[in-house]
Amino acid sequence: MTRSPLALAAAVVVVVLFGTHFATALNDFAELAGVDIDWPGLPVPVNLPAANLTAAGIWLLFRIRHPAHNRTPGSSATGLAAWCAAGLTIAGLALLPHLGQAADTAATVLLAGAGAWLCAAVAADVGAPLWRGRLPGEIVRRWDITAITACTVMLAGQTTSMLWGEWIAQLGPAETDQANATGLPNPVLFATQALVAGLREEIPLLAMPAVLMAAARRPAWQILLVVCALRAVPHAYLGAPALATIVFAAAAWWMYRATGRIGPIIVGHTLYNATILFGGAPGRLMLLATIPGAVLLLLHAPKAAPTWLRRWIQDKPARDRPVKAKGPAL
Numbered sequence: 001m002t003r004s005p006l007a008l009a010a011a012v013v014v015v016v017l018f019g020t021h022f023a024t025a026l027n028d029f030a031e032l033a034g035v036d037i038d039w040p041g042l043p044v045p046v047n048l049p050a051a052n053l054t055a056a057g058i059w060l061l062f063r064i065r066h067p068a069h070n071r072t073p074g075s076s077a078t079g080l081a082a083w084c085a086a087g088l089t090i091a092g093l094a095l096l097p098h099l100g101q102a103a104d105t106a107a108t109v110l111l112a113g114a115g116a117w118l119c120a121a122v123a124a125d126v127g128a129p130l131w132r133g134r135l136p137g138e139i140v141r142r143w144d145i146t147a148i149t150a151c152t153v154m155l156a157g158q159t160t161s162m163l164w165g166e167w168i169a170q171l172g173p174a175e176t177d178q179a180n181a182t183g184l185p186n187p188v189l190f191a192t193q194a195l196v197a198g199l200r201e202e203i204p205l206l207a208m209p210a211v212l213m214a215a216a217r218r219p220a221w222q223i224l225l226v227v228c229a230l231r232a233v234p235h236a237y238l239g240a241p242a243l244a245t246i247v248f249a250a251a252a253w254w255m256y257r258a259t260g261r262i263g264p265i266i267v268g269h270t271l272y273n274a275t276i277l278f279g280g281a282p283g284r285l286m287l288l289a290t291i292p293g294a295v296l297l298l299l300h301a302p303k304a305a306p307t308w309l310r311r312w313i314q315d316k317p318a319r320d321r322p323v324k325a326k327g328p329a330l
Contacts, residue, residue, distance in 0.1 A: 006216040009122050010209050014230065016055045017115045017204050020048040021234050028237035032173040049107035050095035056114040057089030063121055088114045105189045112200035119208040128215045130207040131262045138263035147264040149294070149301035150255040154268025156294035157251025159287040162276075165241035172240030182237065191277050198269030205230040206252050207262045220257070227253045258304050 030036070064082045088110060095107045116135060123130045131138045169176065184190040206227055213223045231249035235242040252265050275283040298305045 006212045010212045025234050025236040032239040046096050050092045053107050053111045054092030060085035101186050101189045105192050108193050109196050112196045116203045119203050123211050126215050128211045145301045146303045149297040149304040150259050150264035151268040152297050153255050153294045154265050155290040157248035158272040161244045161247040165244035168240045174239040174241050194273040198266040202266050
């Protein structure tokens with residue numbers, strides 16, 4: 001693939017998975033700012049996540065019917081994949097006319113899995129996998145010091161983003177009640193969507209654009225800019241605090257670039273949301289502790305540290321005063 005098809009593939013996947021969400025978030029931001037966009041509405045009210053799920057399922061079915069890299073359509077694995085893709089499509093169509101919170105949550109949860117699958121398939125076509133091995137193993141297993149550091153840095157980045165967002169909220173239009181802003185006043189359904197956000201966001205909005213843009217030989221600053229923009233736009237419904245999301249977007253990109261592992265980033269995002277939802281004041285203190293904790297862990301995890309810190313860690317023993325070795329005891 002050339003650079004243009006790579007960029008087009010990433011853009012189309014993001015539009016399919018988040019297109020309606022982007023539009024809704026921007027419309028909510030305009031209302032907060034007192035501006036009436038007056039976009040033409042859909043001719044028939046539909047469940048927007050279900051519409052995205054239907055589109056993703058149809059795309060997956062098309063990919064399985066026309067496989068890339070000479071994959072055989074008649075294999076048992078391909079047959080199972082076709083049934084799963086068909087199931088996602090049917091689920092999206094079944095949920096399409098239902099506008100309640102439960103249907104919206106069901107479609108969102110299914111869309112998280114469909115989105116991860118679709119992103120992985122598109123990246124595999126260009127020989128640039130988004131993670132090593134299987135995604136469940138990437139999330140659950142292989143937790144060494146590098147993974148723990150990446151997860152902690154993610155938590156620290158989101159905590160910093162939270163603190164900055166609270167300050168920015170005093171300077172411009174802001175929505176302080178996120179459950180109300182997302183139209184999910186039911187606490188159970190809101191918590192469900194919040195806990196699946198790590199999987200739903202980190203793969204399409206971080207891993208896929210980062211990998212495909214790197215494969216297209218785009219410079220790091222362009223990748224960072226795109227990743228931060230993709231994270232800020234779907235959070236535009238928060239108003240001015242949406243700008244703060246670029247902090248944890250940058251932290252997530254930094255960890256993914258340094259480690260090549262998406263699992264710890266997904267876990268960090270999920271832990272942060274769970275702590276905000278259920279942790280109360282002790283949870284907030286724990287999140288604040290992740291900021292110095294991330295710095296300490298980076299000193300002992302050179303694979304997760306930035307280049308300048310790696311060089312400092314590697315050069316530090318050479319700068320230490322040499323100790324004279326004692327001779328053998330006689």
